Amino acid sequence: GAVVSQHPSRVICKSGTSVKIECRSLDFQATTMFWYRQFPKKSLMLMATSNEGSKATYEQGVEKDKFLINHASLTLSTLTVTSAHPEDSSFYICSAIPQGGNQPQHFGDGTRLSIL
Amino acid sequence: DQQVKQNSPSLSVQEGRISILNCDYTNSMFDYFLWYKKYPAEGPTFLISISSIKDKNEDGRFTVFLNKSAKHLSLHIVPSQPGDSAVYFCAASARSGGSNYKLTFGKGTLLTVNP
Numbered sequence: 575g576a577v578v579s580q581h582p583s584r585v586i587c588k589s590g591t592s593v594k595i596e597c598r599s600l601d602f603q604a605t606t607m608f609w610y611r612q613f614p615k616k617s618l619m620l621m622a623t624s625n626e627g628s629k630a631t632y633e634q635g636v637e638k639d640k641f642l643i644n645h646a647s648l649t650l651s652t653l654t655v656t657s658a659h660p661e662d663s664s665f666y667i668c669s670a671i672p673q674g675g676n677q678p679q680h681f682g683d684g685t686r687l688s689i690l
Numbered sequence: 691d692q693q694v695k696q697n698s699p700s701l702s703v704q705e706g707r708i709s710i711l712n713c714d715y716t717n718s719m720f721d722y723f724l725w726y727k728k729y730p731a732e733g734p735t736f737l738i739s740i741s742s743i744k745d746k747n748e749d750g751r752f753t754v755f756l757n758k759s760a761k762h763l764s765l766h767i768v769p770s771q772p773g774d775s776a777v778y779f780c781a782a783s784a785r786s787g788g789s790n791y792k793l794t795f796g797k798g799t800l801l802t803v804n805p
Binding site: 578580583606608615616617618619620623667669671678679680681682683684 | 692694699724726731732733734735736739779791792793794795796797798
């Protein structure tokens with residue numbers, strides 16, 4: 575149980591393109607989902623907390639207009655990297671907490687984004 | 691500033707022996723700690739957790755020890771198996787502080803268990 579699906583797993587696109595990444599909880603409902611970014615040999619860095627039906631909460635230093643987050647249902651959150659540039663190339667990964675709380679975060683398999 | 695530190699980037703252990711992965715933290719507000727395991731091209735998988743009210747939690751071959759005074763925790767795997775070879779992330783959160791489920795991760799330790 576507690577499966578999180580992230581799509582796509584890999585994206586290669588030109589500079590200036592906007593890229594949407596989906597995060598779905600397949601067998602549970604998640605009021606809260608999280609978006610992380612990981613650079614090579616670095617730890618997972620929390621970008622934002624996504625709450626169903628309300629605005630996402632962004633961590634300090636993360637541009638909310640650059641990284642648009644939508645959490646329209648209890649099973650889906652999306653991250654859109656707008657007008658992506660090479661410095662946005664990274665590994666993006668989402669996680670979700672089953673409703674009811676007091677459970678660990680369950681992670682998707684991540685999206686490798688490469689901007690040319 | 692790294693609030694969660696895993697100072698050993700890698701660890702190599704013989705099959706059947708004990709693997710000990712270490713983690714240190716600096717934020718005294720952290721009260722819940724987790725270990726995740728990650729294989730290449732997959733997301734982290736939850737392994738085991740411990741609340742700050744405990745000093746030990748055991749689940750099968752995996753035991754996590756917490757030393758609050760030293761702000762140190764460790765994950766023991768015994769006996770180690772080749773399938774345990776993966777990157778292990780230590781994570782912490784400050785649940786009672788209102789930040790609820792936000793996790794702060796260490797950089798990870800690559801464990802290699804040799805047959």
